Amino acid sequence: xxxxxxxxxxxxxxxxxxxxxxxxxxxxxxxxxxxxxxxxxxxxxxxxxxxxxxxxxxxxxxxxxxxxxxxxxxxxxxxxxxxxxxxxxxxxxxxxxxxxxxxxxxxxxxxxxxxxxxxxxxxxxxxxxxxxxxxxxxxxxxxxxxxxxxxxxxxxxxxxxxxxxxxxxxxxxxxxxxxxxxxxxxxxxxxxxxxxxxxxxxxxxxxxxxxxxxxxxxxxxxxxxxxxxxxxxxxxxxxxxxxxxxxxxxxxxxxxxxxxxxxxxxxxxxxxxxxxxxxxxxxxxxxxxxxxxxxxxxxxxxxxxxxxxxxxxxxxxxxxxxxxxxxxxxxxxxxxxxx
Amino acid sequence: xxxxxxxxxxxxxxxxxxxxxxxxxxxxxxxxxxxxxxxxxxxxxxxxxxxxxxxxxxxxxxxxxxxxxxxxxxxxxxxxxxxxxxxxxxxxxxxxxxxxxxxxxxxxxxxxxxxxxxxxxxxxxxxxxxxxxxxxxxxxxxxxxxxxxxxxxxxxxxxxxxxxxxxxxxxxxxxxxxxxxxxxxxxxxxxxxxxxxxxxxxxxxxxxxxxxxxxxxxxxxxxxxxxxxxxxxxxxxxxxxxxxxxxxxxxxxxxxxxxxxxxxxxxxxxxxxxxxxxxxxxxxxxxxxxxxxxxxxxxxxxxxxxxxxxxxxxxxxxxxxxxxxxxxxxxxxxxxxxxxxxxxxxxxxxxxxxxxxxxxxxxxxxxxxxxxxxxxxxxxxxxxxxxxxxxxxxxxxxxxxxxxxxxxxxxxx
Numbered sequence: 001x002x003x004x005x006x007x008x009x010x011x012x013x014x015x016x017x018x019x020x021x022x023x024x025x026x027x028x029x030x031x032x033x034x035x036x037x038x039x040x041x042x043x044x045x046x047x048x049x050x051x052x053x054x055x056x057x058x059x060x061x062x063x064x065x066x067x068x069x070x071x072x073x074x075x076x077x078x079x080x081x082x083x084x085x086x087x088x089x090x091x092x093x094x095x096x097x098x099x100x101x102x103x104x105x106x107x108x109x110x111x112x113x114x115x116x117x118x119x120x121x122x123x124x125x126x127x128x129x130x131x132x133x134x135x136x137x138x139x140x141x142x143x144x145x146x147x148x149x150x151x152x153x154x155x156x157x158x159x160x161x162x163x164x165x166x167x168x169x170x171x172x173x174x175x176x177x178x179x180x181x182x183x184x185x186x187x188x189x190x191x192x193x194x195x196x197x198x199x200x201x202x203x204x205x206x207x208x209x210x211x212x213x214x215x216x217x218x219x220x221x222x223x224x225x226x227x228x229x230x231x232x233x234x235x236x237x238x239x240x241x242x243x244x245x246x247x248x249x250x251x252x253x254x255x256x257x258x259x260x261x262x263x264x265x266x267x268x269x270x271x272x273x274x275x276x277x278x279x280x281x282x283x284x285x286x287x288x289x290x291x292x293x294x295x296x297x298x299x300x301x302x303x304x305x306x307x308x309x310x311x312x313x314x315x316x317x318x319x320x321x322x323x324x325x326x327x328x329x330x331x332x333x334x335x336x337x338x339x
Numbered sequence: 340x341x342x343x344x345x346x347x348x349x350x351x352x353x354x355x356x357x358x359x360x361x362x363x364x365x366x367x368x369x370x371x372x373x374x375x376x377x378x379x380x381x382x383x384x385x386x387x388x389x390x391x392x393x394x395x396x397x398x399x400x401x402x403x404x405x406x407x408x409x410x411x412x413x414x415x416x417x418x419x420x421x422x423x424x425x426x427x428x429x430x431x432x433x434x435x436x437x438x439x440x441x442x443x444x445x446x447x448x449x450x451x452x453x454x455x456x457x458x459x460x461x462x463x464x465x466x467x468x469x470x471x472x473x474x475x476x477x478x479x480x481x482x483x484x485x486x487x488x489x490x491x492x493x494x495x496x497x498x499x500x501x502x503x504x505x506x507x508x509x510x511x512x513x514x515x516x517x518x519x520x521x522x523x524x525x526x527x528x529x530x531x532x533x534x535x536x537x538x539x540x541x542x543x544x545x546x547x548x549x550x551x552x553x554x555x556x557x558x559x560x561x562x563x564x565x566x567x568x569x570x571x572x573x574x575x576x577x578x579x580x581x582x583x584x585x586x587x588x589x590x591x592x593x594x595x596x597x598x599x600x601x602x603x604x605x606x607x608x609x610x611x612x613x614x615x616x617x618x619x620x621x622x623x624x625x626x627x628x629x630x631x632x633x634x635x636x637x638x639x640x641x642x643x644x645x646x647x648x649x650x651x652x653x654x655x656x657x658x659x660x661x662x663x664x665x666x667x668x669x670x671x672x673x674x675x676x677x678x679x680x681x682x683x684x685x686x687x688x689x690x691x692x693x694x695x696x697x698x699x700x701x702x703x704x705x706x707x708x709x710x711x712x713x714x715x716x717x718x719x720x721x722x723x724x725x726x727x728x729x730x731x732x733x734x735x736x737x738x739x740x741x742x743x744x745x746x747x748x749x750x751x752x
Contacts, residue, residue, distance in 0.1 A: 025537065051537055052537075056564075056567075057563050057564065057567055059560050059563060059564070061526070061556055061557060061560045062526050062560030062561070062563060062564050065523065065525070065526025065527055065529075065530060065557060065560055065561070065564075066526050066527070066529050066530030066533060066560075066564050067530060068526075068527045068530060069467075069526065069527035069528055069529060069530025069531035069532070069533070069534065069544070070530040070531065070533055070534040070537075071530075072465075072515070072527065072530075072531055073465070073530070073531040073534035073535060073538075074534065074538070075534045075537065075538075089556070092520060092523065092557075093523060093526070093557075096518065096520040096523060097518060097520070097523050097527070101516065102729045102730070102731075102732065103501055103729045103730050104498060104501050104502050104506070104516055104518075105497075105498065105508050105510070105516045105729075106497060106498050106499040106501065106725075106728075106729055107728070107729045107732075108497070108508060108510040108516075109508060109510060109515065109516055110732070141730050142730050142731065144731070165732045166731045166732055210735065254735075255731075255735035255736065255737065256737070258736065258737070
């Protein structure tokens with residue numbers, strides 16, 4: 001067991017898989033000699049060589065398009081898109097090609113590509129370095145979509161993603177790369193060393209794709225969240241001594257662990273859905289609809305959504321935009337007040 | 340009154356005009372030297388990109404530095420493949436007109452491109468086609484029944500009814516799947532070639548696009564990555580003059596040949612007479628040898644003419660002269676190869692008549708077999724539960740649930 005932050009955890013996942021499978025290659029801007037702008041591939045080129053840890057041109061469309069061809073020819077590419085905000089030039093290759101290749105060829109061709117990309121705000125990134133576009137990809141059939149909330153899950157889920165024969169979009173919330181940010185920007189940063197999920201095995205292990213995790217059990221209200229918001233939800237719940245919230249880390253949006261949602265909401269009868277992405281047509285709408293369809297007769301209050309406002313992510317008003325613990329606590333109190 | 344200064348490209352002729360191909364310079368067969376495959380780009384970039392490689396002259400003789408000196412057997416095989424491609428297209432067009440299939444795309448006038456290139460490459464080389472490359476399948480020996488079943492979306496459709504007609508693939512034959520989103524296959528072919536290089540094998544990739552879709556960003560992505568990694572890939576740009584209703588000037592062909600884009604990326608660009616089977620074969624061999632030796636990618640512009648409509652949904656008489664193809668200065672690829680073979684004495688009129696009948700009969704037999712596996716209106720049909728397969732390798736719960744919903748509808752009936 002070692003202490004790892006999220007960066008070290010995803011690095012370790014790639015390291016383990018590069019060591020186990022000669023067909024795994026890491027591919028992206030600045031991932032090679034430099035080790036990545038967030039250091040996620042630090043040291044990997046020195047260890048595995050420049051033919052497996054490959055720097056690419058600044059071309060997301062080219063990275064995804066060529067990664068598909070590499071996957072078709074037997075490699076298992078782990079492509080990095082430097083910021084999720086930059087993924088859009090690659091979206092035609094992701095949606096029209098990567099996601100549907102197995103389907104359109106009736107299983108004769110497939111490309112086991114994993115796309116890693118840092119997402120989310122709270123880093124003074126403005127509207128081009130803060131987005132959470134997971135909802136764009138959860139709407140595409142044929143993609144698995146993952147967003148871990150801690151180092152242990154990040155490593156185990158990334159290994160599962162690389163081993164998976166389906167394409168995976170793997171979002172890494174960059175605000176929690178170095179510590180479990182709880183939504184209070186003025187408080188001192190907390191490192192992963194103080195967090196139980198910062199204990200990460202150095203060797204191979206997996207966290208299964210398609211399973212949510214109960215982060216904190218509770219009896220009165222279910223909070224459905226993922227990524228950075230898992231820690232914000234815990235902080236918000238901690239401010240409400242009289243509310244017993246159950247916090248569920250969705251972890252993999254596709255495939256979605258509907259059973260975990262059902263059993264929690266059946267127990268609590270109340271539900272708050274939260275994500276950092278904009279609200280309208282966001283993945284939270286799918287979560288809320290799932291709760292409405294599956295748990296309607298258990299519900300004692302309308303489902304609430306706490307999300308990024310439906311504006312671009314601003315530079316100056318970052319914390320007004322961010323769905324922090326105060327907004328989340330207000331939503332929890334609101335659903336508890338409905339009787 | 341404001342007066343626009345914008346340049347709008349205009350084709351040389353619209354429906355009521357006399358066809359005019361004066362913009363196509365047709366050089367003599369000995370104009371373009373054939374460089375050694377190890378020659379550095381800077382020494383060959385102008386000679387290859389700005390003229391046109393030709394082997395068959397106006398008198399149907401083969402000449403010049405690029406003459407591949409194919410033997411009689413190869414020529415006969417090539418002729419049969421081209422005639423079979425044309426016969427397949429004619430039959431499938433008729434079947435579409437009769438409502439037997441929903442859609443079709445012919446490659447009439449462009450047969451030499453696919454047939455010559457497939458014959459010039461190794462069977463293990465991976466091909467990433469566009470939608471007018473049916474000849475690749477034919478030259479690699481595919482059963483026409485398979486192609487027809489795909490167009491019929493019947494019980495033997497390789498795509499299990501998931502693609503509209505002509506979007507074939509053939510894993511065993513090393514031919515990739517066709518996408519309706521144009522040029523996406525270009526960077527994929529480059530990626531496949533990058534993987535081949537990483538794995539250290541000597542296979543290469545080849546891909547095709549039309550001149551119109553060279554305007555897509557994926558063209559730039561593919562050229563950049565191919566150049567950066569010197570990928571063993573042949574990138575073909577089939578300039579058939581028309582992208583539905585817009586002529587090649589709308590893709591940037593007015594100012595410079597498309598082949599000249601190669602040197603801009605550090606890649607040799609070759610312009611070839613796309614209706615000259617021998618010339619297409621020769622440049623493909625040259626590019627393949629370069630790629631296999633580790634000398635990197637080549638861009639080949641095939642100058643040809645789209646004789647047929649863009650697709651069965653298109654009516655070209657609304658935007659170009661109906662007789663334009665007759666004025667096309669590079670002639671017809673099938674006829675030119677035939678005339679060459681007759682002149683060389685390795686083929687006779689009688690043999691040709693026999694071959695024409697044989698390919699017609701073959702296409703008829705294949706069609707009869709194909710419809711025995713089902714048509715759009717008569718079974719056997721595909722299993723509708725297949726609708727949910729292959730979205731993922733293993734079916735997740737939400738798709739299992741949706742499949743059950745569809746089944747329940749059947750039980751209600």
